[in-house]
Amino acid sequence: MKDKEVKTRMKRGFWKPEEDLILKNCVKTHGEGNWATISEKSGLMRSGKSCRLRWKNYLRPNIKRGMMSEDEKDLIIRLHKLLGNRWSLIAGRLPGRTDNEVKNFWNTHLNNKRSCRGKRKHVKSKEANTQSTQGKMQEYPAETVSNQEVATKTVLDSWIEEMQDFNCSLLSPLTMNNMPFLEDEPFIPILDDIVLLEAFTSTGKEAWNEIQPFL
DNA sequence: AACGCTATCAACCGCTCTCGC
DNA sequence: AGCGAGAGCGGTTGATAGCGT
Numbered sequence: 001m002k003d004k005e006v007k008t009r010m011k012r013g014f015w016k017p018e019e020d021l022i023l024k025n026c027v028k029t030h031g032e033g034n035w036a037t038i039s040e041k042s043g044l045m046r047s048g049k050s051c052r053l054r055w056k057n058y059l060r061p062n063i064k065r066g067m068m069s070e071d072e073k074d075l076i077i078r079l080h081k082l083l084g085n086r087w088s089l090i091a092g093r094l095p096g097r098t099d100n101e102v103k104n105f106w107n108t109h110l111n112n113k114r115s116c117r118g119k120r121k122h123v124k125s126k127e128a129n130t131q132s133t134q135g136k137m138q139e140y141p142a143e144t145v146s147n148q149e150v151a152t153k154t155v156l157d158s159w160i161e162e163m164q165d166f167n168c169s170l171l172s173p174l175t176m177n178n179m180p181f182l183e184d185e186p187f188i189p190i191l192d193d194i195v196l197l198e199a200f201t202s203t204g205k206e207a208w209n210e211i212q213p214f215l
Numbered sequence: 216a217a218c219g220c221t222a223t224c225a226a227c228c229g230c231t232c233t234c235g236c
Numbered sequence: 237a238g239c240g241a242g243a244g245c246g247g248t249t250g251a252t253a254g255c256g257t
Contacts, residue, residue, distance in 0.1 A: 014225070014251085036242065052243075053226065088245060103246075104224050 011045040015054050019044055023051055024059055057098045064096025068105055076102060077110060 015023075026042040032055065035048030042051070057063075068076070072094055079090045087099035087106075094102065 012227075033243080047227095048242075049228090049244090050226075056244095057225075085246065099245075100225075107247095108223055 010047045
């Protein structure tokens, strides 16, 4: 009841530039993570959750905004194939991108289920190239792929192959309950804790170091 | 020019996880 | 061990920009 009262008194909706400024200063003063304190001390009448979200998705330093590069798109597709809807994990591999941004990008550009919901009447010219590459991640038309992209794809291919080999040796057979292994949610935590850690600390780390200059 | 429709994305909601007591 | 508070995550919603008719 009390919570509800507090909730209804909280301000909602889009953030104004002046609110952003106040939040930035508060984070500087109280530190990132103390959202309850920030919410209280800022006087913004925003919930701690709301402050956290705004900071994480917009105000945090080194946030990269704007269109996803081809490399980023490719990485998202591949990591999603590997991890499923673990947006924070995927975003963690894309420097400067947020989980919300990756999630939105997936839902609007790459998620076939959603994009097939209604046929697009129009396609913005800037998106034309994106649309044409959907659902064709195994094919790399030579005329559209730069040397950097080839390098990135080669590294990623071998890296993902290694990780999948590792998965198979851990939990073969390849399928469980007639479902592809990687789509089987109960095994995702294993991917997080063991496979990903290993992948990014040994051979995977090397692969990641090779990819990073292109991002 | 006006209207309808769709795509986009910021923000919210509810659930789970983590940590301190 | 159990509980509560706060943080984090993924799914969903709603406002709005912009294109087609």
